[in-house]
Amino acid sequence: MESNELRIFRVVAQTGSITKAAQSLGYVQSNVTARIQQLESELKTQLFYRQRGMILTPTGEKLLAYAEKIIYLLDEADKALNDSCDPSGSLTIGANHTISSLRLPKLLAQYHKTYPKVDLSLTTNESNELIYKINHFQLDGAFVKTLPLSDENIVKELVFEETLVLISSPLYNDISDLYSKPFLMNTIGCPNRIQLENWLNSKGICNIRYMEFNNLNSIIEGVIADLGASFVPESAIKEYEEKGFLKSFQIPAQYNITKSFFIRRKDSLMTSSLSKFIEMIELNTPYQKLLPKDK
Template sequence: MESSELRIFRAVAQAGSITKAAQALGYVQSNVTARIQQLESDLNTQLFYRQRGMILTPTGEKLLAYAEKIIYLLDEADKALNDCCDPSGSLSIGAVHTVSAIRLPEILSQYHKAYPKVDLSLITSQSDELIYKIKHFQLDGAFVKAQSFSDENIVSELVVEETLVLISSPKYDNIEDLYSKPFLMSTVGCPNRTQLENWLKSKSIHNIRYMEFNNLTSIIEGVIADLGASFVPKSTIEDYEEKGLLKSFSVPDKYNTTKTFFIRRKDSLMTNSLSKFIEMTELNTPYKRT
């Protein structure tokens, strides 16, 4: 069992498809199929159910856990041996959609200019998916939203707390006018959406309608166009409000805070590339050390 076979096995497990794994790896499909079959033969066990894709068997699930650790340790050893004062190598960062749309592009641009030898990549998703990727060695760090964060496998490096406000088209003068409007929000699981629901339910409003967007810019533009209202960090809409493009309304303190954490796996190597990214984020944004 070689590391190359484990990488192919992991790619198929993650993609759930020989075809998608081959595309991701840059291999021909027949090569991936042959390597998986050879691995199953060498281990004398079936690793995948081949029904509408490639689904891991219980034995395959066990092997995947070891494969992720082995691949991570090999990659970490390479990073450790090649880590130097001048950041280089790969750096994979994850971010929830609201962070990737507002603050992150400027930080990534500054970082790329300062450290051009770093192969920087960004993955955007929901917090749960990003936390999963951190735990499974697929990201070096990620910006996730949560009211609090505690996990024995993960360390929080930075945090920012922001005030949430209800926003609408400027045509509305009273917050009560918005209760029956559709709310432009991220999908289920977004902490901001949970806070909004808790606040509305405290006012005995249960019939909440949603239009789901996973892009903050689209949410703001939709509110400006009077598609509905939304519940977003005040810092993200101050310029729009000053220009008279939308209006914000305060909600009680119990429901108006949101936190974003920058996290990494606790036992991961703190490379110079990641350390410099954390340092630059702290110096140029409201994020502070936890």
């Protein structure tokens, strides 16, 4: 069982398709098929159900867990042996939709300019998916909104707490005028959306209509155009409100606080590229270090 076979196996498992795996790896399909068959023959077991795609068998699920660890350790060894004070190599960062549009563009541009030898990449997704990728060695670090109540594999490096406000077109002076309007929010599972629902439910409002946008700028533009209202970080709309493009309303404190974290896997290697990235976040954003007992 060679490491390259495990890498091919992992990509097939992740994509659920020989065709997609071949495209991702830059191989011809017949090569990928042959390597999977060779691995199954060597292990004397079936790793995939071949019906409407490639679906892992129970044995395949077990092998995937080991493959991820083996590939991670090999890559980590390479990083450790080649790491230096001058950051280089790959750095894969994840961020949820709000954070990626609100704070990251300038930060990433600054990092790329300061450390041009680092191959920096960004993945945008929901927090739960980013946490999954952290746990499965697919990201070096990620900005997320929510965390599991307890996950011993995750370290919270930095935290940022901010206030959420209800926003609308300047046409509305009374917050009650917004209760029946559509709310422009991220998809189900977004912490801000959950807090909005809890607040509205506390006021007896349960029939909530949504227009789903996974982009903060699109949400703000939609509110300015009077498509509906939204519930967003106060820092994101200050300039718009000062220019008279929209209006904000405060809601009770138990519903208006949101926290975001920068996380990494606890047993991951702290490379110089990741260490410098964390340092740059702390110096150039409102994110702050957590005390060891809070990590």
